Amino acid sequence: MAKAGKVYDVIVVGAGPAGIFCTLNLVKKGLKVLLVEKGKPLPQRVCPAPAAPCLMCATCSITSGWGGAGAFSDGKLTFSSQVGGWLNSFFTDKELEKVIEEVVETFSEFGAPPGRVFGSNLEAIEELKRKAIMADLVLVPTQIKHLGTENCSKVLESMFAYLKNQAEILFNLEVKSLIVESGEVKGVITNRGIFQSRIVVLAPGRTGADWLRREANRLSLTLTQNNVDLGVRVEVPAPILEPLTEPLYEAKLLYFSRPFEDRVRTFCMNPYGEVIREVYEDVITVNGHSFAGKKSENTNFAILISTNFTQPFKEPIAYGKYIARLANLLGEGIILQRLGDLIQGRRSTWERVGRSVVKPSLRTVTPGDLSFALPYRYLVDALEMLKALDKLAPGVYSPHTLLYGVEVKFYSSRLKLNKNLETEVKNLFAAGDGAGITRGLAQAAASGILVARSVLKEFKAV
Numbered sequence: 001m002a003k004a005g006k007v008y009d010v011i012v013v014g015a016g017p018a019g020i021f022c023t024l025n026l027v028k029k030g031l032k033v034l035l036v037e038k039g040k041p042l043p044q045r046v047c048p049a050p051a052a053p054c055l056m057c058a059t060c061s062i063t064s065g066w067g068g069a070g071a072f073s074d075g076k077l078t079f080s081s082q083v084g085g086w087l088n089s090f091f092t093d094k095e096l097e098k099v100i101e102e103v104v105e106t107f108s109e110f111g112a113p114p115g116r117v118f119g120s121n122l123e124a125i126e127e128l129k130r131k132a133i134m135a136d137l138v139l140v141p142t143q144i145k146h147l148g149t150e151n152c153s154k155v156l157e158s159m160f161a162y163l164k165n166q167a168e169i170l171f172n173l174e175v176k177s178l179i180v181e182s183g184e185v186k187g188v189i190t191n192r193g194i195f196q197s198r199i200v201v202l203a204p205g206r207t208g209a210d211w212l213r214r215e216a217n218r219l220s221l222t223l224t225q226n227n228v229d230l231g232v233r234v235e236v237p238a239p240i241l242e243p244l245t246e247p248l249y250e251a252k253l254l255y256f257s258r259p260f261e262d263r264v265r266t267f268c269m270n271p272y273g274e275v276i277r278e279v280y281e282d283v284i285t286v287n288g289h290s291f292a293g294k295k296s297e298n299t300n301f302a303i304l305i306s307t308n309f310t311q312p313f314k315e316p317i318a319y320g321k322y323i324a325r326l327a328n329l330l331g332e333g334i335i336l337q338r339l340g341d342l343i344q345g346r347r348s349t350w351e352r353v354g355r356s357v358v359k360p361s362l363r364t365v366t367p368g369d370l371s372f373a374l375p376y377r378y379l380v381d382a383l384e385m386l387k388a389l390d391k392l393a394p395g396v397y398s399p400h401t402l403l404y405g406v407e408v409k410f411y412s413s414r415l416k417l418n419k420n421l422e423t424e425v426k427n428l429f430a431a432g433d434g435a436g437i438t439r440g441l442a443q444a445a446a447s448g449i450l451v452a453r454s455v456l457k458e459f460k461a462v
């Protein structure tokens, strides 16, 4: 282990896609980099109770460790500057698209299979756009490459094999606070002592977003609030969504609900995939992924509703966690409900779920009643969206459709950054989902590359 007092050129906090891509680009130019990660190396990232109620480990192996939340993601790389983050508020679409291309190339360099680029059949896309409009939906066409969960972790493992000889990488090391003197960062304080550096890059992901917000408040850094996205994960038989998933893999659809005019969207569609649980500190929420080789019989996706709180309440993370905790309280974790039961105003039971044509891919759930946890507004929005989707893909609004809740995406507390992605503290940079500037694999990795470029300028290494 490195001793307190050892000085590095750069300390990178968090070994998710943002931190890894940043480190890859720094070591290429010979910088002395320490990459610190509070979780474990990839082979040791095993949930101790995959089939039992969540044990709420202090550091969750699903979201933390080498590869971050990206390790068990199924690696849908979205080739778009408009989707997966807000980096386009710092860079032009053209600049960003070039960096995203670099991300995809780097994935290939480290062993990602060539695979198909979905969303390239323009004729089919135009036809789907037309049908979507007739159903009151807007289709946002994007090109996507799907690596598959198993391939995504293989690529991350080969990045580790390369980086372990180029940088110092420390696991089970949690940064507790930043050392800032006279407006300039000097290093970090961790659970295993002090580490010093000229530059610190913060890439703590969503699992570190709350910590980052607290540090930003302590250092009087400017934070702006992002939305909180709340909703449910939907699971249907895969053939129902085949007209969308075959040409697009993931259909990104928008809907504006009638009573509230809320922006409702589909998110993270996983053809022939699995629903999984996700833990953020003390709350259990839901997510989904899909393998390239192994196929389930179902397709899952999220329906999310964005809310932006203004005043006096400005705590979107707290709100999202409150709703998720309520579902956790009622369901001892995730609640599962058949759409038919929700519409009839009754809870689901395992017996009723057993009479559904859709077999749940996640079973560590409690059949129950989502209407006790999700506010009326979100329920109405989600039901309207499902009805609209049914016109595009008949069968979605079936009583058999399964709903898991709640799904929450915490994107809050966007750090004020300049064009170099540097904070108001000199030499303190930020990248990825934790800084509130990205919300997907490709843009998180791209932000790591962009921060590395700014850091290299500081060292005059470009």
Ligand SMILES: Cc1cc2nc3c(=O)[nH]c(=O)nc-3n(C[C@H](O)[C@H](O)[C@H](O)COP(=O)(O)OP(=O)(O)OC[C@H]3O[C@@H](n4cnc5c(N)ncnc54)[C@H](O)[C@@H]3O)c2cc1C
Pocket (backbone or CB within 6 Å): 013, 014, 015, 016, 017, 018, 019, 036, 037, 038, 039, 063, 064, 065, 066, 067, 068, 069, 070, 071, 072, 073, 074, 075, 076, 077, 078, 084, 173, 174, 175, 176, 203, 204, 205, 206, 207, 208, 211, 268, 276, 278, 287, 288, 289, 431, 432, 433, 434, 438, 439, 440, 441, 442, 444, 445
């Ligand atoms: C199941 C699942 C599927 C997904 N599928 C897709 C997909 O197909 N396509 C897509 O675009 N996106 C997907 N995502 C989202 C994507 O994984 C994230 O957007 C991406 O990982 C964000 O990268 P990041 O580096 O910013 O943060 P993360 O990947 O979250 O990594 C941050 C790392 O920092 C560490 N850390 C936090 N705080 C500290 C601290 N104080 N000290 C030390 N270390 C710390 C964490 O342990 C973590 O390992 C998925 C996410 C999940 C959970």
